[in-house]
Amino acid sequence: MKPFGNLTAIAASLPEAQIDTDVIFPARFLLLPDKVGLGSKLFHDRRAQGGFVLDTAPWDKAEILVTGPDFGTGSSRENAVWALADFGIRCVIGPSFGEIFQANCFRNGILPIILNGDLLARAQAEAEAARAFTVDLPAQRIRLVDNTEANFEVEPHRKHALIEGLDEIGLILKEDLHEIEAFEERHRRENPWLFLNDRQLAHFDDIEEDA
Amino acid sequence: MDQKAFQHRVPGVRTLYDKVWDSHVVKSYGDGTDLIYIDRHLVHEISSPQSFSGLEMEERPLRRPRAHLAVADHAVPTLARAAPLPLGLARSQVNRLISNTRKHGVRYIPMNDRRHGIVHVIGPELGFTLPGSTLVCGDSHTSTHGAFGALALGIGASEVECVFTTQTLRLRRQKRMLVTVNGALKNGVTVKDVILALIAKIGVGGGAGFAIEFAGPAIAAMPMDNRMTLCNMTIEAGSRVGMIAPDEVTLDWVFGRPLAPQKADEAAARAAWRSLTTDPGAAFDHEVVLDASSIAPQVSWGTTPAETLPVTGTIPDPAMIADPVKRARMKNSLDYMGLKPGTRLSDVQIDRVFIGSCTNGRLADLRGAAKILAGRRVAPGVSAIVVPGSAQVRQAAEAEGLDRIFLDAGFEWRASGCSMCVAMNDDRLEPGERCASTSNRNFEGRQGLGGRTHLMSPEMAAAAALTGRLTDVRELM
Numbered sequence: 001m002k003p004f005g006n007l008t009a010i011a012a013s014l015p016e017a018q019i020d021t022d023v024i025f026p027a028r029f030l031l032l033p034d035k036v037g038l039g040s041k042l043f044h045d046r047r048a049q050g051g052f053v054l055d056t057a058p059w060d061k062a063e064i065l066v067t068g069p070d071f072g073t074g075s076s077r078e079n080a081v082w083a084l085a086d087f088g089i090r091c092v093i094g095p096s097f098g099e100i101f102q103a104n105c106f107r108n109g110i111l112p113i114i115l116n117g118d119l120l121a122r123a124q125a126e127a128e129a130a131r132a133f134t135v136d137l138p139a140q141r142i143r144l145v146d147n148t149e150a151n152f153e154v155e156p157h158r159k160h161a162l163i164e165g166l167d168e169i170g171l172i173l174k175e176d177l178h179e180i181e182a183f184e185e186r187h188r189r190e191n192p193w194l195f196l197n198d199r200q201l202a203h204f205d206d207i208e209e210d211a
Numbered sequence: 212m213d214q215k216a217f218q219h220r221v222p223g224v225r226t227l228y229d230k231v232w233d234s235h236v237v238k239s240y241g242d243g244t245d246l247i248y249i250d251r252h253l254v255h256e257i258s259s260p261q262s263f264s265g266l267e268m269e270e271r272p273l274r275r276p277r278a279h280l281a282v283a284d285h286a287v288p289t290l291a292r293a294a295p296l297p298l299g300l301a302r303s304q305v306n307r308l309i310s311n312t313r314k315h316g317v318r319y320i321p322m323n324d325r326r327h328g329i330v331h332v333i334g335p336e337l338g339f340t341l342p343g344s345t346l347v348c349g350d351s352h353t354s355t356h357g358a359f360g361a362l363a364l365g366i367g368a369s370e371v372e373c374v375f376t377t378q379t380l381r382l383r384r385q386k387r388m389l390v391t392v393n394g395a396l397k398n399g400v401t402v403k404d405v406i407l408a409l410i411a412k413i414g415v416g417g418g419a420g421f422a423i424e425f426a427g428p429a430i431a432a433m434p435m436d437n438r439m440t441l442c443n444m445t446i447e448a449g450s451r452v453g454m455i456a457p458d459e460v461t462l463d464w465v466f467g468r469p470l471a472p473q474k475a476d477e478a479a480a481r482a483a484w485r486s487l488t489t490d491p492g493a494a495f496d497h498e499v500v501l502d503a504s505s506i507a508p509q510v511s512w513g514t515t516p517a518e519t520l521p522v523t524g525t526i527p528d529p530a531m532i533a534d535p536v537k538r539a540r541m542k543n544s545l546d547y548m549g550l551k552p553g554t555r556l557s558d559v560q561i562d563r564v565f566i567g568s569c570t571n572g573r574l575a576d577l578r579g580a581a582k583i584l585a586g587r588r589v590a591p592g593v594s595a596i597v598v599p600g601s602a603q604v605r606q607a608a609e610a611e612g613l614d615r616i617f618l619d620a621g622f623e624w625r626a627s628g629c630s631m632c633v634a635m636n637d638d639r640l641e642p643g644e645r646c647a648s649t650s651n652r653n654f655e656g657r658q659g660l661g662g663r664t665h666l667m668s669p670e671m672a673a674a675a676a677l678t679g680r681l682t683d684v685r686e687l688m
Contacts, residue, residue: 017540022654031300070416076351078367107369193472203469
């Protein structure tokens with residue numbers, strides 16, 4: 001994962017409420033097999049109507065999105081985040097996000113920031129005026145062009161992983177594997193029915209492959 | 212916020228959610244996150260290819276093949292199933308799942324197998340879904356399995372890869388919300404109306420950050436099919452987790468299924484599952500109380516599941532909304548849906564009907580719709596399909612003669628899959644078409660580019676099929 005340091009960029013404003021992941025990345029494109037190149041499908045059906053902010057200079061170079069409430073609700077499709085990342089978005093700022101979307105962002109180098117009230121309105125105004133602003137992740141602070149600052153919250157381990165560009169799976173394998181093995185052994189002893197055995201799996205023995 | 216959540220952790224007094232969570236903590240990181248062991252994982256063709264690729268790129272083995280069960284449900288056709296899939300992206304996606312599962316030793320259920328179906332229908336049917344287990348799937352409707360008292364959550368593709376490799380996820384414990392449903396449902400009102408009414412009440416973000424537990428007399432009276440519908444749609448209220456404590460209804464349902472605990476383990480499993488209730492006095496961070504008897508049949512009118520009203524209502528007027536963001540949202544929804552403020556919902560004409568999905572594709576759902584349709588005909592000009600959630604549901608329905616009722620009424624009787632809930636196969640709306648649908652999402656384009664979805668119960672969808680407009684099913688009972 002690409003390390004996330006300080007980001008200074010212009011933001012695009014999408015104040016609409018409840019933009020779901022079907023709008024961000026329509027389901028019919030889920031059949032595309034890879035992660036790269038999905039930026040062309042980002043907000044596909046909205047962009048097809050013309051005049052969409054991300055197709056309008058200078059916001060076609062935006063690296064930040066300022067969103068309305070409940071951005072990214074609905075489907076768990078990580079393709080929505082891959083498409084944002086592929087387009088060049090590094091940070092989304094809004095009052096609330098879909099939970100799975102938010103988790104997916106962190107795993108793809110995108111920083112989701114919760115901002116409310118006046119501070120959100122300020123960020124939105126800066127976005128609409130195409131004035132670049134700075135997202136300082138180490139300091140957990142957004143700095144506007146007039147030096148107004150807004151602090152934001154981020155879970156320490158998420159922050160660390162973003163800054164270092166860490167792969168969480170690799171970390172778990174490196175540091176927690178013994179604990180996983182020990183837990184698994186105890187769990188199997190205490191709840192044997194949670195581990196499928198040969199007799200149960202024999203239920204599938206008569207499966208015939210599709211023609 | 213998290214501090215408050217910790218205060219509730221009084222030893223010995225715990226919620227159902229906390230009991231299942233606590234029994235799966237591999238390690239606490241000391242920052243409010245825990246490494247949680249994942250017992251079971253359902254895999255489908257859409258959210259898994261990039262996760263399998265990730266494994267291979269990193270040259271990491273899949274840790275425990277027996278913990279996973281795979282099926283292609285999203286992109287498979289519901290017609291002409293015996294024929295090979297036509298060349299194209301859907302076929303390559305299904306083939307990729309077959310080769311990935313074969314390579315990594317994961318059980319795969321083929322499209323024409325008697326055990327085929329939507330992940331959230333076959334998991335419970337097989338007894339793969341168990342009370343007290345942790346279960347994940349790269350699919351937001353995994354909340355369905357919480358109906359059994361499992362801690363079940365939808366995850367993204369990176370998390371799928373993490374489960375393949377480590378059999379764990381690093382997660383933060385959620386706050387807890389209790390939704391109590393008192394009273395009894397009136398005639399013509401179903402669990403779908405309960406969950407739509409709840410979503411309309413708390414909003415699509417109302418459950419975000421919470422694990423929801425459903426309880427109360429109306430829940431206790433529900434069979435498992437209905438409980439699954441309820442938990443299935445908790446994600447539409449923003450919560451990844453919706454749970455119901457296992458009771459005798461749950462236990463009777465589970466034992467005897469192919470992958471359920473075998474005789475030697477039965478007594479121990481039964482005892483363990485009976486202890487999975489929220490202790491008296493356990494604190495919730497938020498509580499919502501619904502009165503089942505005051506809920507009327509619901510219909511969505513907009514493009515989020517929260518944009519829902521009783522069928523007796525009229526389309527709302529954005530001009531009456533003071534908040535500019537909410538006003539703009541409502542106006543966009545009505546523009547997309549082609550609806551005018553003040554129109555009575557029961558005057559809205561429909562073109563298509565879809566009965567099925569992981570929300571309402573189970574036997575109880577088909578029975579409910581068939582009861583309304585028996586001896587009647589679909590209105591002229593309306594095209595209607597039933598897509599059973601699984602091959603087993605289809606077979607059980609046929610054994611009861613439900614297929615005859617649907618066919619005689621003018622419905623098409625299809626093979627199992629996600630179908631027109633997500634429109635990734637050939638089952639989809641044309642631009643501008645309006646559909647009475649038992650699915651879970653009325654998002655823009657969800658049932659096909661430009662398609663317009665009205666969410667409702669199977670009974671309500673059957674009523675709409677008969678009259679050709681949104682209809683209060685109680686008028687036909």
